[in-house]
Amino acid sequence: MNKPWVAPFMSPHQVGALNKFGLRPLRGEYQDHIEGNLIEELVQAYGSPLFVTSESRLRHNARRLRRAFQNHYPDVVHGWSYKTNYTSAICNILHQEGCWAEVVSRFEYEKARMLGVPGSRILFNGPNKPAEILRRAISEGAHLHVDHLDELSAIESIAQDRGQPVAVTLRLNLNTGYSEPWSRFGFNLESGEAHEAARRIELSPHLRLTGLHSHIGTFILEPRAYAEQIRQMCEFMAWLEPDGQVRIESLDIGGGLPSQNALQGIYLPPAQVVPELDHYAEVIAGALHQGLSHRVQAGLPLPRLIFESGRAVVDDAQQLITSVVGTKRLPDGRRAAVLDAGVNTLFTAFWYNHQVKLTRPPVGPPQETVLYGPLCMNIDVVRNSIQIAPLRQGDRLLVSPVGAYNNTQWLQFIEYRPAIVLIHEDGQVSVIRRAENLEVMCAQDELPEHLAQPDPQPWRQAVLA
Numbered sequence: 491m492n493k494p495w496v497a498p499f500m501s502p503h504q505v506g507a508l509n510k511f512g513l514r515p516l517r518g519e520y521q522d523h524i525e526g527n528l529i530e531e532l533v534q535a536y537g538s539p540l541f542v543t544s545e546s547r548l549r550h551n552a553r554r555l556r557r558a559f560q561n562h563y564p565d566v567v568h569g570w571s572y573k574t575n576y577t578s579a580i581c582n583i584l585h586q587e588g589c590w591a592e593v594v595s596r597f598e599y600e601k602a603r604m605l606g607v608p609g610s611r612i613l614f615n616g617p618n619k620p621a622e623i624l625r626r627a628i629s630e631g632a633h634l635h636v637d638h639l640d641e642l643s644a645i646e647s648i649a650q651d652r653g654q655p656v657a658v659t660l661r662l663n664l665n666t667g668y669s670e671p672w673s674r675f676g677f678n679l680e681s682g683e684a685h686e687a688a689r690r691i692e693l694s695p696h697l698r699l700t701g702l703h704s705h706i707g708t709f710i711l712e713p714r715a716y717a718e719q720i721r722q723m724c725e726f727m728a729w730l731e732p733d734g735q736v737r738i739e740s741l742d743i744g745g746g747l748p749s750q751n752a753l754q755g756i757y758l759p760p761a762q763v764v765p766e767l768d769h770y771a772e773v774i775a776g777a778l779h780q781g782l783s784h785r786v787q788a789g790l791p792l793p794r795l796i797f798e799s800g801r802a803v804v805d806d807a808q809q810l811i812t813s814v815v816g817t818k819r820l821p822d823g824r825r826a827a828v829l830d831a832g833v834n835t836l837f838t839a840f841w842y843n844h845q846v847k848l849t850r851p852p853v854g855p856p857q858e859t860v861l862y863g864p865l866c867m868n869i870d871v872v873r874n875s876i877q878i879a880p881l882r883q884g885d886r887l888l889v890s891p892v893g894a895y896n897n898t899q900w901l902q903f904i905e906y907r908p909a910i911v912l913i914h915e916d917g918q919v920s921v922i923r924r925a926e927n928l929e930v931m932c933a934q935d936e937l938p939e940h941l942a943q944p945d946p947q948p949w950r951q952a953v954l955a
């Protein structure tokens with residue numbers, strides 16, 4: 491069949507825009523609904539800005555990731571990294587999908603327990619575990635990932651008080667050669683610090699070493715980094731195990747699997763190519779089978795594999811609707827739009843170039859535009875430069891993916907934080923976090939009696955007069 495005839499047209503070349511060498515027609519591109527819900531109706535019902543979460547995408551992502559690992563390794567646990575997005579409904583969806591909780595603070599531990607996650611399904615990471623929460627975590631059978639020697643001593647003394655040895659996992663830091671090592675967490679492998687910590691555990695009647703953990707960084711674009719991490723962890727494990735005194739039951743490789751977000755240039759290797767998650771799983775399992783051959787030869791079971799993926803699971807399950815509150819032209823001639831969501835709401839704008847879509851048909855060719863947020867701060871730039879059709883006040887924009895690290899790192903600064911809604915698998919919508927209001931913002935304030943009123947007291951009035 492012949493292609494339909496389209497009248498020839500000319501469009502001006504824009505600096506930075508795709509041209510005839512990389513043609514992608516931007517004209518006509520927009521999205522006015524999310525999973526069957528009109529964006530304008532969502533805003534009318536729940537306000538703007540608005541985070542919109544897809545239950546089906548979240549469940550799909552969790553299943554796909556676990557299946558990818560289970561296809562290659564027999565015993566796999568996914569610890570959901572709470573810090574990535576600890577909205578209760580999101581956590582519970584992932585728990586329903588079989589994820590454990592990976593927490594890094596007293597708050598996150600208490601939240602996981604509040605949601606009903608048993609201690610035995612909580613991985614407790616982080617450098618600050620006060621004695622009170624450690625005691626609770628130990629009594630509830632949580633998996634303790636030890637960060638430093640003082641923490642080890644604290645655990646030992648709690649175990650001694652209880653009269654029962656406590657199982658611990660050692661957090662390791664190591665250099666894979668592929669990414670900047672996260673050397674401030676856990677015990678260093680290359681220097682022998684990890685070996686000393688393991689000896690210290692072995693010598694204590696109150697402690698048992700049963701697991702190894704390391705997290706090599708975030709947005710790891712090179713699967714071989716994990717293979718190297720696992721090679722080093724398995725080598726350490728073989729060093730620990732020969733006399734049978736120590737038996738490592740779990741190897742936790744942390745998080746760091748990338749999402750499809752676009753890192754800004756300063757964080758970007760020469761070109762961002764995100765490998766398939768299946769490929770990571772294959773490389774990781776391959777390295778495990780190789781590194782654990784000593785176990786297999788000795789007829790011993792393979793340790794459990796734990797991964798703590800955050801952004802790869804939730805990032806593309808959430809989008810942000812934001813509205814244009816005004817437009818302007820900057821002194822250098824560029825167009826600018828002020829949005830009602832800035833870096834306070836979309837904290838990850840500091841390191842991602844999110845996809846930004848119009849929600850109505852574009853009128854006019856794309857133009858270089860700066861997207862600002864609503865804060866009275868120069869740093870509040872959502873996007874320094876984007877090619878987008880002319881914007882008008884009242885336009886809604888759809889920003890994605892935004893599911894990772896925004897609902898936890900957002901700032902309560904100047905503005906109320908917006909609502910988060912969930913689109914259920916059947917298309918229904920419910921609020922999973924209410925928008926803040928004056929009452930919420932002031933809930934923690936206290937006014938001593940003499941400051942109950944803003945008016946100056948009579949004697950002060952005289953001074954001020």
Ligand SMILES: Cc1ncc(COP(=O)(O)O)c(C=O)c1O
Nearest residue numbers: 571705708745746798799800801
């Ligand atoms: C110990 C640990 N586990 C898991 C994660 C989740 O990382 P990501 O979202 O990159 O998968 C982090 C993030 O910093 C972490 O520190």
